[in-house]
Amino acid sequence: MKLYVIGIGPGGENEMTLRAVRALEQCDCVAGYGLYLDLIDGLLDGKERIQTGMTREVDRCTAARDAARAGHTVAVISSGDAGVYGMAGLMFEVCQEYPELEIEVIPGITAACSGGAVLGAPLTNDFCVVSLSNLLTPWETIEKRLHAAAQGDFCLCLYNPASKKRTDHLQKACDILLTVRDPKTPCGLVRNIGREGETYQLLTLGELRDTSVDMLTTVFIGNSVTEIISGRLVTPRGYRGV
């Protein structure tokens, strides 16, 4: 019995890999958050849908598992990559008592890569990916990681920078980075990556601290060598003689 966990990338069908499209074609049941199912609606004709809300991930994965056990070929979809804050880990957890279920994870383009491409090339050297959501990770752990990223002069990509209830996490994160990083450090925001209404903005770390963002935004923070080249955010890798 086969269960796919598929990363669909940031937007619609155009941002999926051929491998992901072909796996989805083989499924008769698809589980996902409603917004993400809508993004690939054209690929879901005639398929049963398991649709749950944003914070009902465990229910969704359990329902997908049970559908697979009942004989369906099931895809669980994540936006972006299936692994990076996606459903792949949780599927292994909920399926661990059912060795008859074969799980195949199909990767997708995560926001660090898709948003980076919109801005230029901010993550061309070593980087950290950190989620600012403390729903599943204690805020103290997040702060520890931000301090570590600052110490290591890592470029940063921040997922889930804010929600309706968490409005000051990005400001706190910037304050941690500002303890060691120049307020003029180039940064960028991308909203609705790969979707209708995609927008981006370049700004300094000092400006980012006082900027409001929402949960549809991905944040990029440069390191000590990140620069703006022809209006794009670029972290040079260090090729000499350019």
Added chain:
Amino acid sequence: MKLYVIGIGPGGENEMTLRAVRALEQCDCVAGYGLYLDLIDGLLDGKERIQTGMTREVDRCTAARDAARAGHTVAVISSGDAGVYGMAGLMFEVCQEYPELEIEVIPGITAACSGGAVLGAPLTNDFCVVSLSNLLTPWETIEKRLHAAAQGDFCLCLYNPASKKRTDHLQKACDILLTVRDPKTPCGLVRNIGREGETYQLLTLGELRDTSVDMLTTVFIGNSVTEIISGRLVTPRGYRGV
């Protein structure tokens, strides 16, 4: 004048996005490292090739820029993502004096995501990506970042863990992590991701320290909560009640 920088993902056409395939179709000239051009040979019929060796990135990007200036529609391809240790940053650098060139970066699946999917879901929570190659980054900077990643309890994905000349970098990296991380920490290796002969291996951090790898290998190092679930490497995100 249009210049695409395209991430082709880890393997062949199957791992590319539809967007990447369509952009490539519009190009009459394609620049890339020979191995990567070969991976997508079926898409390159009738196109001019700019092919240079592994360490000739500046020459390759300059030649691509000049071909675009001469009227060609050019794609520069990177394996994986175009941004993550890819050619996008360098293209912005070599094109900065030529504002008539419009650069579009098309993201691809980077090895952190494609290799993670092979192993399970090792990067489902916050993680760092670090290259162990000191060709372009001083080794002291790499060591500083490894220390920082260890302090932050980040999962790690290591690119370029070794080459013929650099045989002890992975051992040194493991020794840094072992100053704070349990030698039993689950880790994984994936070689030839998405290509013929793809293999993977799960092992502990202590075992990884004494393992030889090559430049076709991507290394994954778990954090304090990473575990083996049903033979797969998984970092739980922290959903409760599973």
